[in-house]
Amino acid sequence: MVKTAKQMAPEFRKFREYLTQRAGVSPEHVEALLPSVSLKFCKKGEVILAQGAVGEYIYFVEQGLLRFYTIDDQGKEHILQFAPENWWISDRNNFNQNQPAEFFLDAQEDSWVVQLNQSFFLKASEMSKEFRAFHDQLLQRRIFQLYRRVYALIGTSARQRYEEFIKAYPDLIQRVPQWMIASYLGITPESLSRVRREVAGK
Amino acid sequence: MVKTAKQMAPEFRKFREYLTQRAGVSPEHVEALLPSVSLKFCKKGEVILAQGAVGEYIYFVEQGLLRFYTIDDQGKEHILQFAPENWWISDRNNFNQNQPAEFFLDAQEDSWVVQLNQSFFLKASEMSKEFRAFHDQLLQRRIFQLYRRVYALIGTSARQRYEEFIKAYPDLIQRVPQWMIASYLGITPESLSRVRREVAGK
DNA sequence: ACCATGCCTTGACCTAAGATAAGAACTTAC
DNA sequence: GTAAGTTCTTATCTTAGGTCAAGGCATGGT
Numbered sequence: 001m002v003k004t005a006k007q008m009a010p011e012f013r014k015f016r017e018y019l020t021q022r023a024g025v026s027p028e029h030v031e032a033l034l035p036s037v038s039l040k041f042c043k044k045g046e047v048i049l050a051q052g053a054v055g056e057y058i059y060f061v062e063q064g065l066l067r068f069y070t071i072d073d074q075g076k077e078h079i080l081q082f083a084p085e086n087w088w089i090s091d092r093n094n095f096n097q098n099q100p101a102e103f104f105l106d107a108q109e110d111s112w113v114v115q116l117n118q119s120f121f122l123k124a125s126e127m128s129k130e131f132r133a134f135h136d137q138l139l140q141r142r143i144f145q146l147y148r149r150v151y152a153l154i155g156t157s158a159r160q161r162y163e164e165f166i167k168a169y170p171d172l173i174q175r176v177p178q179w180m181i182a183s184y185l186g187i188t189p190e191s192l193s194r195v196r197r198e199v200a201g202k
Numbered sequence: 203m204v205k206t207a208k209q210m211a212p213e214f215r216k217f218r219e220y221l222t223q224r225a226g227v228s229p230e231h232v233e234a235l236l237p238s239v240s241l242k243f244c245k246k247g248e249v250i251l252a253q254g255a256v257g258e259y260i261y262f263v264e265q266g267l268l269r270f271y272t273i274d275d276q277g278k279e280h281i282l283q284f285a286p287e288n289w290w291i292s293d294r295n296n297f298n299q300n301q302p303a304e305f306f307l308d309a310q311e312d313s314w315v316v317q318l319n320q321s322f323f324l325k326a327s328e329m330s331k332e333f334r335a336f337h338d339q340l341l342q343r344r345i346f347q348l349y350r351r352v353y354a355l356i357g358t359s360a361r362q363r364y365e366e367f368i369k370a371y372p373d374l375i376q377r378v379p380q381w382m383i384a385s386y387l388g389i390t391p392e393s394l395s396r397v398r399r400e401v402a403g404k
Numbered sequence: 405a406c407c408a409t410g411c412c413t414t415g416a417c418c419t420a421a422g423a424t425a426a427g428a429a430c431t432t433a434c
Numbered sequence: 435g436t437a438a439g440t441t442c443t444t445a446t447c448t449t450a451g452g453t454c455a456a457g458g459c460a461t462g463g464t
Contacts, residue, residue: 070353070357072357072358076357078353078356078357080349080352080353081349092342092345092346093342093343093346102346102349102350103349125334132327132334135338136337136338136341139338139341139342139345140294140295140341141295142345143294143341143344143345143348144294144295144304146345146348146349146352147282147283147304147305147348148304149348149352150282150348150351150352150355151272151280151282153352153355153356153388154280154355154385154386154387154388155272155274155278155280155388156274157450157451158450158451177410177411177412178411178412179410179411179412183356184356185356186355186356186357187451187452188451188452188453189411189412189413190412190413190414190451190452190453190454191450191451191452192412193412193413193414194413194414194451195451196413197413197414359420359421360420360421361420379440379441379442380441380442381440381441381442389421389422390421390422390423391441391442391443392421392422392423392424392442392443392444393420393421393422394442395442395443395444396420396421396443396444397421398442398443399443399444
């Protein structure tokens with residue numbers, strides 16, 4: 001019998017690993033920081049932060065997959081970002097300014113997330129030069145990822161965007177329904193279906 | 203007789219003001235930091251950083267207007283960002299990793315820019331808690347601006363994007379040729395012309 | 405086991421925006 | 435001051451992708 005994700009709380013495994021390996025934070029610093037973060041389980045479909053709400057956390061995905069999106073006045077969803085394991089995600093604007101969130105955040109799979117509040121970042125930056133530098137780079141990489149996405153949207157066709165997406169996120173193709181990928185790419189599910197047929201039969 | 207911008211070097215006026223007023227850095231810290239930055243004049247049309255080059259600076263626009271863009275394989279330009287006075291701009295990826303730049307940066311008007319290198323940011327972050335917090339927020343605001351732009355591209359029409367652009371950057375309409383605004387919006391100059399006619403005659 | 409719901413595909417048709425071309429109104433360069 | 439760019443507009447035609455409608459599979463709940 002398979003245990004559910006819920007039964008096996010991951011105890012910050014990935015988070016700890018991420019901070020030491022990728023961010024270069026010393027194990028002592030990591031242990032000193034851990035008491036001020038908390039782990040939360042999110043059932044598939046659970047809305048973690050709704051547009052208009054004031055959230056207090058930034059999230060690190062320990063396990064599972066989150067989805068950052070908005071809903072327009074016709075009720076259509078537009079996906080801005082997928083956040084699989086080892087990703088950081090949040091409506092940072094809202095987080096920093098205590099403004100109501102502009103976007104929604106929900107769980108696309110049963111997920112475990114690490115919740116980090118403002119003071120975690122202050123403490124971590126204060127304590128660790130490595131964390132500071134890393135966090136800075138993290139934000140800058142996100143900016144670049146977004147500039148590339150803007151370029152893809154203004155400068156390339158639906159087909160090219162789809163082909164790039166597959167290359168960049170091969171695992172996501174398996175994990176999310178096709179209509180969400182269409183939404184991320186800025187096209188309709190019907191168009192994506194047609195594009196896929198073209199790509200397949202070439 | 204009107205003096206050219208070149209003749210009147212602005213001596214970090216805006217930059218100084220920006221750091222103290224907006225970033226909250228103390229005047230003493232600002233003065234301590236100034237020796238490690240330099241001012242550069244860029245003639246209209248001058249390419250400051252070309253795709254493929256390795257640049258060493260981040261730029262703060264003291265006066266004038268810069269343009270951050272890419273050129274696709276058909277030779278078409280796609281504008282990712284305009285940077286008027288008080289903006290920060292650079293190919294940060296390249297800046298941080300010493301990678302060749304992905305994008306171009308040029309002067310759209312005769313401009314004065316403050317050149318900041320890696321060590322400026324290290325020193326400033328080391329020295330001033332205020333700068334650190336401010337820089338962090340600056341990056342996060344840019345991320346949000348980009349998420350909004352992505353949403354505009356995947357979720358709204360050319361006309362809506364144009365109307366939003368006018369609201370957000372009324373001054374730029376006067377300062378840059380229309381075809382560049384079209385490029386920023388992700389449409390052709392012809393389409394923008396049509397959109398403008400519609401908007402005017404409603 | 406069955407029905408309801410969600411997801412993907414296909415086809416027919418439509419529309420927003422791209423491509424092409426040409427001309428008018430300007431700048432700028434010599 | 436004239437020639438050579440630019441920029442913007444307008445018209446016509448084309449096309450990528452949207453909309454609408456229907457049908458086929460899965461899959462999950464009772």
